[in-house]
Amino acid sequence: MRWNRKDLLGIEDLSVEEINHFLDTAFSFREISTRPIKKVPALRGKTIVNLFFEPSTRTRTSFELAGKRLSADILNITTAASSLVKGETLIDTAANLEAMKIDMMIMRHSASGAPHFLASRVKASVINAGDGSHEHPTQALLDMLTIKDKLGKIEGVNVVIVGDILHSRVARSNIWGLTKLGANVSVCAPRTLIPRFIEKLGVKVYCNVYEAVRDADVVYILRIQLERQKSNYFPSIREYARLFGIDREKLRHLKKNAVIMHPGPINRDVELSGDVADGENSVILEQVTNGLAVRMAALYLCSGGDIESEDTY
Ligand code: CP
Numbered sequence: 001m002r003w004n005r006k007d008l009l010g011i012e013d014l015s016v017e018e019i020n021h022f023l024d025t026a027f028s029f030r031e032i033s034t035r036p037i038k039k040v041p042a043l044r045g046k047t048i049v050n051l052f053f054e055p056s057t058r059t060r061t062s063f064e065l066a067g068k069r070l071s072a073d074i075l076n077i078t079t080a081a082s083s084l085v086k087g088e089t090l091i092d093t094a095a096n097l098e099a100m101k102i103d104m105m106i107m108r109h110s111a112s113g114a115p116h117f118l119a120s121r122v123k124a125s126v127i128n129a130g131d132g133s134h135e136h137p138t139q140a141l142l143d144m145l146t147i148k149d150k151l152g153k154i155e156g157v158n159v160v161i162v163g164d165i166l167h168s169r170v171a172r173s174n175i176w177g178l179t180k181l182g183a184n185v186s187v188c189a190p191r192t193l194i195p196r197f198i199e200k201l202g203v204k205v206y207c208n209v210y211e212a213v214r215d216a217d218v219v220y221i222l223r224i225q226l227e228r229q230k231s232n233y234f235p236s237i238r239e240y241a242r243l244f245g246i247d248r249e250k251l252r253h254l255k256k257n258a259v260i261m262h263p264g265p266i267n268r269d270v271e272l273s274g275d276v277a278d279g280e281n282s283v284i285l286e287q288v289t290n291g292l293a294v295r296m297a298a299l300y301l302c303s304g305g306d307i308e309s310e311d312t313y
Contacts, residue, residue, distance in 0.1 A: 003301040007119040007126045010135035011176040019177060023145050026290070026297035032069060033292060043072035046303055048104040049097055050076045052129070053084070056108055058264055058288055059129045059138065059295075063106050066295035075102075090114065094122050104303060107131075112169075125302040133167050139263050140173035142294040144181065146287045147218055150259050155182030160212045162188045162244060163222030163271050166195050166233070170263045171222060175201050188212035189244065192233040209244050213254050220261045221246055221272045237270055247273035251281065259283050 001021045011019070032040055048067045052060050060076070067074035077093075079085065084093060094105065104125040107115045112132030119126035130136040144154060151157055159178055165171045165187045178185050179202045187198060188206040199205060206212035213219055224240060234240045241247075246260065260272075260282045268274045277284060 002306055006302060007115075007128075008137055008298050008302055009116050009119060009126065009128045011137050011140050011173045011180075012135065014137075014177075014180075016180050019141070019144070019180060022141055022294075022297055022301065023148065025301060026141065026145050026293040029296040029300070030290070030293040032296070033289075038069055039071060040069065041071045042300055042305060043067065043070035043303055046072040046104065047100075047102045048072050048074045048106065048299065049102050050074060050129075051093075051105055051107040051109075052076070053079045053107070053109045053114075054130070056129070058291060059108065059136075062288070062291045062295045063127075063129065063299075066292055066299055069292075070296055070299055072104075072299065090118065091121060094118055094124075098122055098124055104299065127298050127302060130169055132169065133172070134169050135173045135176075136169040136263075137173050138291070138294050138298055139170050140177040141298075142287055142291040143170075143174055143220070143261060143263070144177050145290045145294060146261065146283055147178075147183075147259070149286070149290070150283055151217060154178065157183045157217045158186070158215050159183050159218040159220060160186040160188055160206070160216040161220045161222060162209060162212065162246065164193050164225050164233075165189050165198065165222070166193045167225045168222050174220065175203055179203070186212055186216075190234050190240070209246075209250060210253050213246075213250065213258070216254060216258055218259045218261060219246060219254060222263070223265060223267055224271055241270050245269070245271055245273065246276055248275060251276055251279075254281075257281075261287060264288070 001017050050060055050063055064074050102124055106127045106129050108129040109131050112134035114131050115126050115128040128137055148154055161171050175185055186204040188209055191207055262272055262284050266272055266277055
């Protein structure tokens with residue numbers, strides 16, 4: 001299998017073979033970060049621009065670190081420090097960057113579809129680092145890598161995603177990816193935070209967290225995205241935490257070895273209690289470690305690399 005895509009825009013478009021090839025590539029890149037000298041020449045001479053028009057800690061820094069580990073030159077641009085604040089359009093910004101012969105753009109944007117719009121208008125590769133409530137493909141890939149690592153497989157695994165499904169690009173990308181790989185996926189939230197017709201994506205819907213988590217192998221908890229909520233979807237944060245927040249008491253209703261995941265950033269003691277976030281079932285920091293390998297794979301594959309034939313790493 002060869003990766004033939006210039007861009008990585010979402011999981012919806014990817015075939016099962018492409019997802020598996022991607023996960024295999026990321027798996028092979030993990031070892032580089034355990035070496036005393038954590039750098040390989042795979043992308044020497046390539047120039048990558050991180051265009052983050054929304055805040056980010058994990059995604060932005062792991063893409064930057066991934067580029068550096070592969071010996072690429074990497075620049076960071078944020079809205080506040082760019083001419084976008086002076087009224088320049090996204091396309092003009094991208095055209096000016098291309099005029100400087102950059103090879104790849106990694107973009108996070110509040111508008112769903114913004115990376116797709118850019119990718120169809122530039123020669124450089126575009127990687128979606130999260131677009132509105134639409135997709136966050138590298139997050140889902142790192143989550144799939146973590147599940148495969150912890151449970152040895154994805155097919156047949158019971159995954160329940162708990163939280164703000166309505167506003168979550170992480171939920172959408174994970175639903176596409178996990179269902180393609182044969183996981184049994186459920187979502188659980190107050191009815192107001194569940195998108196209409198979500199069942200059509202092949203998921204079960206629960207509004208009672210105890211019923212939802214009973215058979216779960218993975219409980220994937222989402223942040224309550226107060227910044228995207230335009231109206232009151234539930235009476236109070238305290239009530240949400242009591243009914244849907246995963247804490248020690250709810251943990252007792254899970255399988256003993258159930259895995260707790262969260263994409264970060266965590267609202268501690270809202271959707272997830274601090275002790276469960278830091279407890280033995282949690283693999284949240286392993287997700288972050290896998291995120292670096294996944295972003296190395298994304299840069300490598302979209303720049304035309306092939307683990308079957310390359311000897312540059
Ligand atoms: N999970 C995630 O996308 O985190 P950041 O917003 O910190 O990048």
